[in-house]
Amino acid sequence: MNLNPSNQLSLFGHHSDFQNFQNLYLDKRLPNKILLSGEKGIGKSTLAYHLVNFILSTDEDLPYDVKNFVINPENKSFKLIINKSNPNFISIDIIDEKKSIDINQIRNLISTLNKSSFNNKPRFVLIDNIELLNINSVNALLKILEEPNDNIYFILINNNKKILPTLKSRCLNFKIQLSSSQSSDITNQILNDNFMNLINPELINSYSTPGKILNLLNFAKQNDVDLKEINLKELIKEIIMDKKYKKDLSIKHLLYSLIEIYFRKNISIKNTKLIDIHNYFLKKINNTKIYNLDDETLLMEFDERVLNG
Numbered sequence: 001m002n003l004n005p006s007n008q009l010s011l012f013g014h015h016s017d018f019q020n021f022q023n024l025y026l027d028k029r030l031p032n033k034i035l036l037s038g039e040k041g042i043g044k045s046t047l048a049y050h051l052v053n054f055i056l057s058t059d060e061d062l063p064y065d066v067k068n069f070v071i072n073p074e075n076k077s078f079k080l081i082i083n084k085s086n087p088n089f090i091s092i093d094i095i096d097e098k099k100s101i102d103i104n105q106i107r108n109l110i111s112t113l114n115k116s117s118f119n120n121k122p123r124f125v126l127i128d129n130i131e132l133l134n135i136n137s138v139n140a141l142l143k144i145l146e147e148p149n150d151n152i153y154f155i156l157i158n159n160n161k162k163i164l165p166t167l168k169s170r171c172l173n174f175k176i177q178l179s180s181s182q183s184s185d186i187t188n189q190i191l192n193d194n195f196m197n198l199i200n201p202e203l204i205n206s207y208s209t210p211g212k213i214l215n216l217l218n219f220a221k222q223n224d225v226d227l228k229e230i231n232l233k234e235l236i237k238e239i240i241m242d243k244k245y246k247k248d249l250s251i252k253h254l255l256y257s258l259i260e261i262y263f264r265k266n267i268s269i270k271n272t273k274l275i276d277i278h279n280y281f282l283k284k285i286n287n288t289k290i291y292n293l294d295d296e297t298l299l300m301e302f303d304e305r306v307l308n309g
Contacts, residue, residue: 003214003250005045006081006091011069012186012210013178014047018069021051031172033145033154035130038176040159040253041211043186045128047176048155052124053078056088087118093128096249099289100134101127106141113149122151131161132289138164145170180206187213199227203235205261215254232262237307240299252295256285259302277306 011018024030036044053071054064062072071078080086090109094101109125117123127133133141145154145167156171178186187195187210195213204213220227223244225235236258239245245252263278281302288298 003211003218005043005049008046008049009071009073011046011050012043012189013182014043014176015069017047017174017176018050018054022054022066025051025055030153032148032152033156033171035156035158035168035171035173036176037158037160037173039178039207039209040257041209041213041215042176042178042183043210044157044176045126048126048157049081051155052081052089052126056086056121056124088121088123090123090125091128092126094132094249100132101129101137102134103136103140106133106137110140110144113144113152117151120151122153125152125154126157127154128157130156130158130167131163133163133167138167142166142170178209183209183213186210190214191217200229200231202232202265203227203230203258203261205264207264208257208261212254212257215250215257219251219254232258232265233307236262237303240303243296245295245299255299259285262306274306281306 021030036048038044050064050069050071053075054066056077057063057072057075060076062075064071064075073079077086077088081089081091084091090112092101092105092109095105113123113125127141148154154171156167184195190210191214195217198217199213203216216227219225225238227235230238236255239251239255239258245255259281263274263281267274267278281298284298284301287293288295
């Protein structure tokens with residue numbers, strides 16, 4: 001199951017958001033610094049890729065299907081983006097072996113943007129997971145956001161995490177949302193099946209987005225895990241003890257999502273001890289991401305204090 005947003009030909013949900021951006025572009029009022037904020041896995045990046053294809057494919061053969069919200073796989077701009085060779089599109093995300101988007105990635109971006117464009121089409125810069133920019137990367141990015149070159153659009157993706165006010169203030173923030181029922185419907189459309197037939201309900205909650213559910217199913221398929229039989233604690237322990245989170249960034253995202261579900265399902269007003277532990281681990285997880293600390297130490301402590309406590 002390919003979960004990469006760049007490969008998603010159909011836009012499930014977010015049709016009104018797409019039409020809003022479409023109308024802004026046609027009216028020549030599309031902001032050149034857009035911040036898409038919302039839960040991880042909700043479809044923000046997929047929405048961005050569809051908007052980019054709509055604009056870049058306008059004068060091409062097989063343009064974007066605005067009626068059905070579908071990208072034509074034979075479209076030239078789409079093929080070039082998939083091959084990472086589209087001169088009008090730059091994508092930046094965290095590199096698998098890294099813990100943050102480093103300054104060299106932003107320096108390479110600046111160098112590319114300073115070069116002349118190959119055509120008169122607009123250029124797009126899509127930066128995913130911007131909460132993972134380190135302080136040096138943010139400062140470098142701010143300089144080009146303050147005075148961007150003509151006909152360049154920045155689309156920044158934030159997964160409802162805290163980002164520097166100086167970065168947020170330079171963008172127009174659009175909040176992207178889905179209700180729990182919308183998330184379920186979209187997931188079922190993508191799978192062409194009812195995902196509840198495949199997963200133990202204990203492994204999900206009302207905050208589970210389509211991306212998180214699909215990531216869970218993808219993990220199960222690749223690691224031969226029966227999601228109907230395994231419970232939440234067993235699954236978390238398996239990922240931690242086998243250190244599967246070190247193999248793939250998507251598994252690390254999955255693990256932290258499962259840990260959050262575990263706390264949500266077990267915290268109660270009467271259980272003040274677990275509330276304190278939850279707050280403690282939230283702080284440690286945040287510090288681990290910010291200061292590039294060792295995940296293994298944190299997760300082993302979680303296993304010992306919470307799962308085995």
